[in-house]
Amino acid sequence: MRITVIGTGYLGVTHAACMAELGFEVLGLDIDPVRVASLSEGLLPFHEPGLPELLRKHVKSGRLRFTTSYQEVGAWGDVHFIGVGTPQRAGEGAADMSFVDAATISLARNITKDSLIVGKSTVPVGTTRRLKTLVRDNKRPGVSVNLAWNPEFLREGFAVVDTLTPDRLVVGVESPEDEAILRKVYAKALADGVPLITTDFETAELVKVAANAFLATKISFINAFSEVTEAVGGDIRTLADAIGLDVRIGRRFLNAGIGFGGGCLPKDIRALQARAAELGLDRSMRFLDEMDQINLRRRERAVDLARVMLGSLSQSRIAILGVTFKPNSDDVRDSPALDIANKLFDEGAEVTVYDPAGNVNASRRSPQHHYVTSMGDAVKNADLILLLTEWDEFKTLTPEGLAAQTGTRKIIDGRNILEARVWEDSGWSLGSIGRRYSATQVTEGPHREQLQLSSGPSA
Numbered sequence: 001m002r003i004t005v006i007g008t009g010y011l012g013v014t015h016a017a018c019m020a021e022l023g024f025e026v027l028g029l030d031i032d033p034v035r036v037a038s039l040s041e042g043l044l045p046f047h048e049p050g051l052p053e054l055l056r057k058h059v060k061s062g063r064l065r066f067t068t069s070y071q072e073v074g075a076w077g078d079v080h081f082i083g084v085g086t087p088q089r090a091g092e093g094a095a096d097m098s099f100v101d102a103a104t105i106s107l108a109r110n111i112t113k114d115s116l117i118v119g120k121s122t123v124p125v126g127t128t129r130r131l132k133t134l135v136r137d138n139k140r141p142g143v144s145v146n147l148a149w150n151p152e153f154l155r156e157g158f159a160v161v162d163t164l165t166p167d168r169l170v171v172g173v174e175s176p177e178d179e180a181i182l183r184k185v186y187a188k189a190l191a192d193g194v195p196l197i198t199t200d201f202e203t204a205e206l207v208k209v210a211a212n213a214f215l216a217t218k219i220s221f222i223n224a225f226s227e228v229t230e231a232v233g234g235d236i237r238t239l240a241d242a243i244g245l246d247v248r249i250g251r252r253f254l255n256a257g258i259g260f261g262g263g264c265l266p267k268d269i270r271a272l273q274a275r276a277a278e279l280g281l282d283r284s285m286r287f288l289d290e291m292d293q294i295n296l297r298r299r300e301r302a303v304d305l306a307r308v309m310l311g312s313l314s315q316s317r318i319a320i321l322g323v324t325f326k327p328n329s330d331d332v333r334d335s336p337a338l339d340i341a342n343k344l345f346d347e348g349a350e351v352t353v354y355d356p357a358g359n360v361n362a363s364r365r366s367p368q369h370h371y372v373t374s375m376g377d378a379v380k381n382a383d384l385i386l387l388l389t390e391w392d393e394f395k396t397l398t399p400e401g402l403a404a405q406t407g408t409r410k411i412i413d414g415r416n417i418l419e420a421r422v423w424e425d426s427g428w429s430l431g432s433i434g435r436r437y438s439a440t441q442v443t444e445g446p447h448r449e450q451l452q453l454s455s456g457p458s459a
């Protein structure tokens, strides 16, 4: 069985390399010739732990190739996975389906033998049935082209392990024959005991967006409580630990902080609301708007805290540690950290950014900041440090170690990874998300009142 993967971004190239690792011959296609040239040399154009090694190995062996030609893909492959982007449409919540539609039409026109197209992109419910019509209207006569939907649940930073050993596989199919093909593709995972849910198109599409909506809700739930603990006192981490011990709740995805970002959760909850509204079901998904608002308020809270700790942001020198939307990734799509850096800049701060992998992507989007290649360079002249992405090298920071590199003793912990008491006992003024900023730490101005006004539960 020959496998093709259409779209070689974070999802597609991971899927292609993992399919090669499972022993299949794989051909990846992208419309971006620069990307295809880089991948064809075995060079990964983004940061993802473990993926460069797989890519190099299988490109070298010839089992994994890349092309820009739909003609080549259509004549060669038996199973075609679609992993192109479904970004948020500019100025709207809905997903931009133009890439999925274009890929489907191009495939259908170029497929010359009986094949199965398997969608992996995250799409609005109803897409697969709509694409079936596109395939029917564009395929060559006499060639049978079926469609299935197999949503992807990988996390960036763990993409390889999540693809090779997923928690579950979900396939939306219309026939046992199509299910059998997908069982062959995933034979190794199935033999290892990974559960396979076989269902209809609509359920398969909805499982994906429901999972992301739930994860986003969990994060916003704890962050709503962090607004309360900021106002009345209390420790958000202990609260999360305590409720998380209830196995019905679970501790994962209850880390309060500057909130969720990235190329998935924010756009997926907005696309789900837009689709529900189209279906006349806007009330069912309206709670997600509140989750979105809670999430975005956490970014404002970080900026408020910085303003309070410095008195004024104008002409202040701020060091940002971590600018990607999460650690172990270079992805800055809808990154809370980059958004906060931009807001601080807009209020007159001079911002210096250090991220172990995200500087290049961040500097393309926000060239107004200074980007440096070490933590020491970022913090040395800072008036305030904001730790915004929990890379390992920041998790191990100590008050003494950081004090040796900078003159400031002011830090904001945007991810709740520092032990506040330890830092304060060492003479640092520490602002945390989810923790009341103590008035005794403030040296100038009526800051406490300002902070409570801007970040309390009624803000």
Ligand SMILES: NC(=O)c1ccc[n+]([C@@H]2O[C@H](COP(=O)([O-])OP(=O)(O)OC[C@H]3O[C@@H](n4cnc5c(N)ncnc54)[C@H](O)[C@@H]3O)[C@@H](O)[C@H]2O)c1
Residues within 6 Å of the ligand: 006, 007, 008, 009, 010, 011, 012, 029, 030, 031, 032, 035, 083, 084, 085, 086, 099, 102, 103, 120, 121, 122, 123, 152, 153, 154, 155, 156, 263, 264
């Ligand atoms: N990134 C993730 O962790 C992840 C995880 C699960 C699901 N998803 C979903 O997978 C999809 C892809 O996400 P991504 O993060 O990999 O996006 P991405 O932007 O990194 O990659 C998309 C790729 O598709 C290519 N492309 C666009 N139009 C094309 C066409 N007509 N033919 C061939 N290639 C084309 C682009 O050039 C790009 O390289 C989205 O629907 C996303 O929601 C992503």
Ligand SMILES: O=c1ccn([C@@H]2O[C@H](COP(=O)(O)OP(=O)(O)O[C@H]3O[C@H](CO)[C@@H](O)[C@H](O)[C@H]3O)[C@@H](O)[C@H]2O)c(=O)[nH]1
Residues within 6 Å of the ligand: 122, 152, 153, 154, 155, 156, 157, 212, 215, 219, 252, 253, 254, 255, 256, 257, 258, 259, 260, 261, 262, 263, 264, 265, 268, 325, 326
């Ligand atoms: O307790 C938590 C957990 C996560 N986050 C933030 O939430 C965002 C998303 O994190 P994560 O879900 O780990 O990253 P993604 O790689 O975007 O993965 C999500 O989005 C993918 C694309 O749809 C799905 O495949 C994954 O299952 C889903 O976890 C990041 O900004 C995190 O910092 C928190 O703020 N608190």
